[in-house]
Amino acid sequence: MPQSIPFVDYLVLGDTPHLVANECTACGARFFDRRNACAACFATEFRKVDVATEGEVRAFTIVSMAAPGIPVPFVSATVDCAGTSVRANLINVDPTPEAVHVGMKVRLAVAPVGTDEAGTEAINFGFEPQR
Known part of the structure; x- marks a missing residue:
């Protein structure tokens, strides 16, 4: 059975995938x-905290030029997840100004982004529209 690993350290996989931030114990910055x-x-003191899995698009751009091999267009966004700012791509949405807007309600979604020679699958996150 192939193994899955998170693409980034702060993504927790499992039954309820979520992000984990380092929160400053003095001021609460994440x-x-x-x-x-x-x-x-x-x-200099931090604690690990779970980040809300639902949020709202605060800003976005539709990327039409990228490095070779990266499919375009795609939507890069800043999402407010109950006060934590998360930068991520929007997935499962048309990358058009008609389909995406500031204030759009989104939720965390995970998707495979590649598999190595041993069959280990890397899983990354993005946000998709709430339905």
């Missing part, structure tokens, strides 16, 4: 990458 100090208040 980051997805490893930090030595908070960019907002310079504190």
